[in-house]
Structure formats: structure tokens, C-alpha cells
Amino acid sequence: MGSGSSDIDVVVFDFGDVISRTPPPEDQKAMQEVAGVAPEDLWAAYWSERRAYDRGIEAVEFWRRVARRVGAEWSSATxxxxWALDVGSWIHVREDSAHLLDRLSGDGVRLALLSxxxxxxxxxxxxxxxxxPFEALFFSAELGRCKPEPEIYEHVLSELGTAAERTAFVDDREENVLAAQRFGIAAHRYADHAGLESFLDDHGLLGARERA
Structure with missing residues (x-):
């Protein structure tokens, strides 16, 4: 549909590894130095507890669980x-993605975030x-649900007041994309910027104002 009107009312974006860059190695190295434990132990513990953190437990509890797994006794300052290094590591933004969001918003495309x-x-x-540019931001910790759980997609569709078949979704994880597709959402797995632009253009979302 690249040359016609759009079949989509709203585009829902993931944040991590779509709008943001992967946490850079220097940020990870800094965390390893502060933690003072074997890197492989730190990251194994970190990812084992991350789902609960994304689902809503507080930062202090998350790091307490990580410390327990690695056998560390970190001070509150540590x-x-x-915490500060971790939060900062996830909010490095891709310049091309930020530019695309401004472009879509400027063309009157409705945007939402589901992270x-x-x-x-x-x-x-x-x-x-x-x-x-986003009219709505949805975060797993505030909803008590994580992608790819179906309830989180139901919530987003209800809050946005949009039909699944007129909603586009962009995420870098296959399981999240497949879950959205099961709802009838037009979902795209993000691999690179060119692929994302092609997906949006196929749905008549790029240059919509010029074609109107």
C-alpha cells in the first residue's frame, strides 16, 4: 500500500533495541566494575531476575535478588x-529511529509505546x-503484565480504541511479534531501519500527508 492511503490507524512501538540502542559495552563494563563479581555471574543473575523487575518489583528488591544470586553484599551506595548505570544504559536512542518518529508524527500518524x-x-x-510525539506510553511494570502475554495487547488496543487489524506493532523480539499477530495486528519484527521503513511504507504510513 506504499502509494495509497493507509490501512493503519495507530503504530505501537517497542522501545528497547527499536527506538533505543542496545546497551553499549562501556556501560556494561562499568556495571561489572561496580558490582565486583564475575561478569558471567552478574549477567546470569541480572537476567534471571529481570522479568520480575519488568513486571513491577522495585529497584531495591531487584538488586537485592541479584546480590543474593551472586553472593554479594552491596552497600546502598553501590x-x-x-541502578543509575543500568537505567542509563537502556535509554541511548537511535538517531534514525528518533528522526522517523518525528517524521511519522509530522504526517499525523498516531503513535504509542509498549515496552x-x-x-x-x-x-x-x-x-x-x-x-x-507519542499519545500513549504503556509500560509492563505499571500494568503488571509483560509481552508476550495476551492481556497486555488487549489492554493497549482497548486504551487506544483501535481495532487489531488497523493497528501496527513493531518489536525486535519474535515472540512478541507472533503474539501480536495472533490478535490480527499487523506486526513487524525489527531487524534494521530499512526493513522498518519498508514495512511502514507498505502500509501507506510514510508520506501520508503528501498523499492526502
Missing amino acids: VHEL NAPRDIAGALRHSPVMR
């Missing part, structure tokens, strides 16, 4: 530094200039 993210990152993003 936990604060780990598996803890409250700390959600709070930061609510004040981010890159989030300015």
Missing part, C-alpha cells in the same frame, strides 16, 4: 550506582524529548 520496562525506566522515558 546499589544506587548499579517491557521497570518503573525506573518508565519514569525517565515519560520525560524524554523523544517520547513527545
Whole structure:
């Protein structure tokens, strides 16, 4: 549909690894140095507890669980530094994605965000200039649900007041894309910027104002 009107009313974007860049190695190295434990142990513990963090437990509890898994006794100052480094590592934005969001918004395309993210990152993003074009921001920690659980998609569709077949969804994880497709949502797995632009153009979302 690249040359015609759009069949989509709203585009729902994931944040991590779609709008944001993967946490850079220097941020991860800094966390490892602060943690003072074997990197493989730190990241195994971190990812084992991350789902609960994304679902809504507080940062102090998340880092307490990580510390218990790695056998560490971190001071409150150390936990604060780990927390600050972690939050910062997830909010490095892709310039091409930010430009595309401004372009879509300028063309009158409705935008929403659906991210598996803890409250700390959600709070930061609510004040981010890159989030300015979005009419709604949905975060797993605030909803008590994580993608790809079906209830989170139902909630987003209900809140946006849009039909599944007139909703587009962009995410980098296959399981999240497949879950959206089961609802009849036009979902795209993000791999690169060119592929994302092609998907949006196929649905008549690029240059919509010029074609109107």
C-alpha cells in the first residue's frame, strides 16, 4: 500500500533495541566494575531476575535478588550506582529511529509505546524529548503484565480504541511479534531501519500527508 492511503490507524512501538540502542559495552563494563563479581555471574543473575523487575518489583528488591544470586553484599551506595548505570544504559536512542518518529508524527500518524520496562525506566522515558510525539506510553511494570502475554495487547488496543487489524506493532523480539499477530495486528519484527521503513511504507504510513 506504499502509494495509497493507509490501512493503519495507530503504530505501537517497542522501545528497547527499536527506538533505543542496545546497551553499549562501556556501560556494561562499568556495571561489572561496580558490582565486583564475575561478569558471567552478574549477567546470569541480572537476567534471571529481570522479568520480575519488568513486571513491577522495585529497584531495591531487584538488586537485592541479584546480590543474593551472586553472593554479594552491596552497600546502598553501590546499589544506587548499579541502578543509575543500568537505567542509563537502556535509554541511548537511535538517531534514525528518533528522526522517523518525528517524521511519522509530522504526517499525523498516531503513535504509542509498549515496552517491557521497570518503573525506573518508565519514569525517565515519560520525560524524554523523544517520547513527545507519542499519545500513549504503556509500560509492563505499571500494568503488571509483560509481552508476550495476551492481556497486555488487549489492554493497549482497548486504551487506544483501535481495532487489531488497523493497528501496527513493531518489536525486535519474535515472540512478541507472533503474539501480536495472533490478535490480527499487523506486526513487524525489527531487524534494521530499512526493513522498518519498508514495512511502514507498505502500509501507506510514510508520506501520508503528501498523499492526502
